Amino acid sequence: MNTVKTVRELRAAVARARGEGKRIAFVPTMGNLHSGHMALVTKASQRADFVVASIFVNPLQFGAGEDLDKYPRTLAADQEKLLQAGCHLLFAPSVEEMYPDGMAGQTRVSVPQLSEGLCGASRPGHFEGVATVVSKLFNMVQPDLAVFGQKDFQQLAVIRALVHDLNMPIQIIGEPTVRAEDGLALSSRNGFLSPDQRAVAPVVYRVLSQIAEAIKQGQRDYPALIAEQLQQLEAAGLRPDYLEIRHAKTLRPAVNEDRDLVILVAAFLGTTRLIDNLHLDLDAHA
Ligand SMILES: Nc1ncnc2c1ncn2[C@@H]1O[C@H](COP(=O)(O)OP(=O)(O)OP(=O)(O)O)[C@@H](O)[C@H]1O
Ligand SMILES: CC(C)(CO)[C@@H](O)C(=O)[O-]
Ligand code: BAL
Structure with a gap:
């Protein structure tokens, strides 16, 4: 090379x-x-x-x-x-x-x-x-x-x-996003995390997975879902920047009828800003 x-x-x-x-x-x-x-x-x-x-x-x-x-x-x-x-x-x-x-x-x-x-x-x-x-x-x-x-x-x-x-x-x-075994998306910025921060960082992907699971189960009160999971991030010591459910193609805020969704998150762990997302195509899971 x-x-x-x-x-x-x-x-x-x-x-x-x-x-x-x-x-x-x-x-x-x-x-x-x-x-x-x-x-x-x-x-x-x-x-x-x-x-x-x-x-x-x-x-x-x-x-x-x-x-x-x-x-x-x-x-x-x-x-x-x-x-x-x-x-x-x-x-x-x-x-x-x-x-x-x-x-x-x-x-x-x-x-x-x-x-x-x-x-x-x-x-x-x-x-x-x-x-x-x-x-x-x-x-x-x-x-x-x-x-x-x-x-x-x-x-x-x-x-x-x-x-x-x-x-x-x-x-x-x-x-597709390559993840560590505990779910954390690999990122160059993960190297900035202390061992303690690295231990809590997988909460970012857990939150996305929990939202996706709830939507798959039929939950459609998106503001309530987001509020609940923002609390999870904060309880783990992260400072959320955003946590949102959007339409996967247009990225406009999702409405209940949307089937092709993406859940996106950005959150600070100390001074390190982590991002992640989960694509959820409800028709693929129907
Ligand atoms: N875990 C991952 N899985 C798949 N692709 C990734 C992953 N992390 C980064 N990429 C992709 O690699 C390309 C280069 O990204 P970049 O060099 O910024 O890496 P990064 O690890 O995302 O760093 P940063 O910490 O700056 O976000 C981009 O297309 C990015 O989406
Ligand atoms: C696409 C890119 C190389 C442009 O600088 C950067 O944003 C990245 O690494 O994702
Ligand atoms: N991976 C996106 C590049 C950036 O954060 O600047």
Whole structure:
């Protein structure tokens, strides 16, 4: 596996693969790779002949006071994992390579509606930063397909809309969330948790599962369900940011008639913000 740091080298390597008639898959990440990322690379290698991954901690998607500076950067270990998972090319650019003219005057891509609410409400500008960097990366790599995790459910919806609305000929694949045995969704930010915090963190997925189970049993008083489970989070020592039941495609608040639901949560454990979600298609369980 080759690692390149410039757009010029990236384009040359991808052009060589294209010249050999290869189908190109792309997996964008922020590094500090775990088994969740590896599932994306494995899916990419099943669907394409040449897998490109990127590692870039994108300052444009972090708000003031967020964890940009302390976000874990572990390039050597990440390279080893990507190699094992069947990645062919790693693009690991610097901030200057991605934003050579600085970020203030950078053209932005914004996806209205889907970017509002949920993580968009508590992280203003976050999805504009994501949509902008993903658009740039897509234009640099020009893949046939790209793989993203369902763990970042709203991000996946934003990216699907972006590709559709801007007529990008890229197939977007969403991969199921990889979890620890106790249910906690794998995330680079889990590394910030103390052992005590890590022990209580699975409550996040338990809360989602309990809501899903109640809905499957016919419970339709969503405000009551949410209030009850918010208490569970607080009792476990978390500070909920949001816990919501939404329509899985549009992300608008769910009404009782909706069958395709997603339950989404964000909660702080100390200073670490954990997110998770559970997709519940009632017709699939009928
Ligand atoms: N547990 C997981 N299962 C499947 N995909 C995942 C998982 N965690 C992250 N991903 C996906 O990996 C890609 C890169 O995400 P990122 O590098 O931000 O990892 P992360 O572990 O989610 O880190 P963070 O702590 O920043 O949320 C995204 O498409 C994301 O949805
Ligand atoms: C898609 C992404 C790599 C864009 O910076 C990031 O938001 C992430 O890791 O999910
Ligand atoms: N995994 C989403 C990227 C972020 O939290 O900034």
